[in-house]
Each structure stands twice: as C-alpha cells, then as structure tokens.
Amino acid sequence: MKGDKRRDIRDILLHDETLFRNMNAFDPDYVPENYRYRESQMEALAVCIRPALRNGRPVNAVILGSCATGKTTAIKKIFEMVESTSEGVVCCYINCQLHTTRFGIFSQIYSKIFGHQPPETGVPFSRIYQTIMQHLASEKRALVVALDDINHLFYSKNANKVLYDILRAHEVFEGVRTGVFAVLSDIEFRYALDKNVDSIFIPQEIVFPPYTREEVFNILRDRVRVGFYPGVISDELLERITDHTMDTGDLRYGIDLLRVCGNLAEADASPVIGEEHLERALKSTGPVNLIHTVRTLNENEREFLRILADAGEDMTAGALYELFRESTGSSYSSFNRIIEKLEFLRLIDTRLTGKGVRGNSRILIPRFSREDLRRCPGF
Numbered sequence: 001m002k003g004d005k006r007r008d009i010r011d012i013l014l015h016d017e018t019l020f021r022n023m024n025a026f027d028p029d030y031v032p033e034n035y036r037y038r039e040s041q042m043e044a045l046a047v048c049i050r051p052a053l054r055n056g057r058p059v060n061a062v063i064l065g066s067c068a069t070g071k072t073t074a075i076k077k078i079f080e081m082v083e084s085t086s087e088g089v090v091c092c093y094i095n096c097q098l099h100t101t102r103f104g105i106f107s108q109i110y111s112k113i114f115g116h117q118p119p120e121t122g123v124p125f126s127r128i129y130q131t132i133m134q135h136l137a138s139e140k141r142a143l144v145v146a147l148d149d150i151n152h153l154f155y156s157k158n159a160n161k162v163l164y165d166i167l168r169a170h171e172v173f174e175g176v177r178t179g180v181f182a183v184l185s186d187i188e189f190r191y192a193l194d195k196n197v198d199s200i201f202i203p204q205e206i207v208f209p210p211y212t213r214e215e216v217f218n219i220l221r222d223r224v225r226v227g228f229y230p231g232v233i234s235d236e237l238l239e240r241i242t243d244h245t246m247d248t249g250d251l252r253y254g255i256d257l258l259r260v261c262g263n264l265a266e267a268d269a270s271p272v273i274g275e276e277h278l279e280r281a282l283k284s285t286g287p288v289n290l291i292h293t294v295r296t297l298n299e300n301e302r303e304f305l306r307i308l309a310d311a312g313e314d315m316t317a318g319a320l321y322e323l324f325r326e327s328t329g330s331s332y333s334s335f336n337r338i339i340e341k342l343e344f345l346r347l348i349d350t351r352l353t354g355k356g357v358r359g360n361s362r363i364l365i366p367r368f369s370r371e372d373l374r375r376c377p378g379f
C-alpha cells in the first residue's frame with residue numbers, strides 16, 4: 001500500500017472529531033426517550049397488564065403491525081414502567097427469532113426471574129418449568145411473556161406447546177397467573193396464529209398502523225437531535241431521507257441511512273452530511289425488503305442463501321444439500337425445513353425437473369439478485 005493511502009486510512013481511524021453526539025441512537029435496539037404517536041397502544045398494553053398488578057390474571061394480547069412500527073419499543077417501555085412500580089409482575093421479553101425451543105424460551109424466563117441462566121446440560125425441561133411456576137406461586141407474582149416475532153415458533157411447530165405451557169400453568173400450579181403478548185409483524189401470520197394455536201389463547205388485538213410521512217419526519221428529526229451534533233444535517237436532506245423511508249415503508253431503513261451518512265461524512269472529515277454522502281449511502285444498501293427479511297434469518301438459513309447466491313446458477317436441491325452439509329453438518333430434514341421456510345418467505349422458488357433419482361429433482365431459484373443479497377448486512 002502506498003504511503004499516502006496508508007496515511008489516509010490512519011487519518012480515518014484516528015480522526016478524533018466526530019459528528020455523532022450519541023452513536024447508540026442509531027442502534028437497532030436503541031429505546032428512544034421521546035416515543036411519540038403510540039399513546040393509545042401503550043394504554044391498551046397497560047389495560048392488559050393492569051389486572052396482574054391487582055392479583056388478577058393478565059389479559060392476553062396479539063400485537064400487530066408491519067415492520068418498525070414501534071411494537072418492540074412499546075413493549076420494552078411498558079415492561080420497564082411495570083417493573084419500576086411493582087415487583088409483583090415478572091415481565092419477560094423474548095425474541096423468538098433467537099429462541100425457538102421450549103427449553104430456550106423457558107431458560108429466558110428462568111434467567112429473568114433468578115438472574116442467571118439454568119444449567120444447559122443435565123437439567124430436564126420439566127425441572128426448569130417447575131422451578132419457575134413454584135416461584136410464581138409461592139411469591140404470588142404474575143408472569144407476562146412477550147413473544148416477539150412469534151411466527152418463528154410456527155416453523156419449529158412450538159407455538160402451541162409454548163402457549164400451552166405458559167397459559168395452562170395454573171391448572172397444575174394453583175394460583176399462578178400468566179399472560180402472553182404475541183407480536184406479529186406480518187399481517188398474513190394473523191391467520192397462521194389462529195391455525196397454529198388452539199383456543200387457550202384468545203387475545204385482545206392491539207394494532208400499530210404505519211406512520212404517516214409527517215410522523216416519520218418528526219421521529220427522524222428527534223433521532224438526529226439525539227444522535228448528531230447540531231447542524232450536522234439540513235432539513236432538506238432529512239426530507240429526502242424521509243421520502244426514501246416512506247418508499248420503503250420501513251422506519252428502520254431511515255434511521256440506518258442516517259447512521260451510514262454520518263459515517264461517510266466522518267470518513268471524509270466533513271463536519272456536515274452532504275448530498276454526496278446520501279447518494280453513496282443509498283448505493284451501498286440493498287433493497288429494504290430483502291434486508292429486512294434476511295435480518296430475521298438464523299445463521300444456517302443465511303448460509304443456505306450464501307451458497308445459493310455463490311452458485312451463480314440455479315441449483316438442484318441435492319447439489320445444494322451436499323455443499324450445505326459440508327459447511328454446517330446439518331441433516332437433510334433441517335435442510336428441507338429451511339427450503340420450506342425460505343419459500344414461505346418468498347426468498348426462493350422451487351421447481352420440479354421431472355428428472356433425478358425418483359423423477360422429481362427440485363431446482364432452487366433465488367427470488368433476489370445475487371448482488372442485492374451480497375449488499376445486505378451480514379453477507
């Protein structure tokens with residue numbers, strides 16, 4: 001590397017002036033201080049939890065709204081408020097993308113109650129379950145579990161079991177009071193929920209509608225105030241970022257654009273974000289729907305897509321499985337489950353060739369361009 005180039009890179013790394021007042025304000029799990037436009041939904045959540053604070057049973061809810069409409073934020077805020085007012089309700093937030101088994105989910109509840117994870121080996125699920133329920137019964141505490149992106153439990157066919165475990169606990173452990181907030185970001189799954197769980201779960205519906213353009217602009221402006229020093233970005237550029245956010249229908253995309261623009265401006269040692277930074281930021285990100293869907297996948301599912309993208313042409317399931325098994329050691333049945341899920345998410349198509357050992361080889365066809373996939377974070 002030439003001396004000048006190396007100095008440029010050193011400058012970028014060591015440059016100690018920053019545009020960011022608070023870099024965390026652009027993180028995916030940042031909980032904003034100023035959380036507007038969701039008063040009625042917060043009230044509805046409070047109404048569901050209220051009975052639990054008065055020795056009653058919490059009311060179950062299904063929380064519906066497309067991506068980045070503030071569902072997770074509302075739950076985290078309300079849980080924080082409940083926990084700061086009473087010890088009588090255990091509020092447990094679980095991301096079902098990360099925890100898909102009964103053991104995984106109850107380990108989270110266990111660690112919320114006892115402050116540490118249960119031992120991973122040697123302890124059967126029933127013991128962990130019993131310890132949790134006995135604690136709730138003897139301490140007279142209620143339990144509210146938020147299952148975020150519960151649709152992930154449909155793929156592992158665990159939704160019904162988990163809801164049953166939580167909601168029917170009182171039949172075995174007298175006096176135990178439990179409730180579930182099921183969070184769904186794809187309205188299609190509303191019907192899947194009815195199909196996948198039986199009548200133990202009769203929820204209130206709380207809907208998070210999409211934000212209007214004005215609301216998006218104001219939310220982004222709030223984030224700019226927290227995250228950047230004054231004057232870093234003009235209102236005109238913020239208007240343009242709002243338009244892009246509206247086009248994609250994903251507020252998270254707008255927040256991420258702000259972060260990328262800030263980083264690009266900083267790397268240029270520019271004290272402000274300019275048009276050119278926005279142009280470059282727009283070019284560097286993949287299509288938002290794909291980014292959003294891909295973000296919800298686990299590592300094996302991503303590896304599947306990576307291999308398919310690297311193949312350069314449509315592959316038969318058999319050929320892809322060989323590469324997938326080499327890389328992940330997974331069984332054919334889990335490979336098949338991934339195919340089903342990715343088809344369901346409309347990331348791939350499958351077509352029967354009429355050839356192959358049993359006359360029915362499947363061809364796997366990606367529904368995204370390989371370039372777009374490579375531009376998604378995590379690839």
Ligand SMILES: Nc1ncnc2c1ncn2[C@@H]1O[C@H](COP(=O)(O)OP(=O)(O)OP(=O)(O)O)[C@@H](O)[C@H]1O
Nearest residue numbers: 030032035036067068069070071072073185219251
């Ligand atoms: N009313 C709001 N005010 C400020 N920030 C908001 C608001 N609503 C959403 N956000 C921000 O948008 C991002 C996404 O919000 P959140 O994770 O709560 O949405 P979600 O509906 O749970 O999304 P998903 O369904 O994709 O998981 C977060 O950075 C959050 O801080």
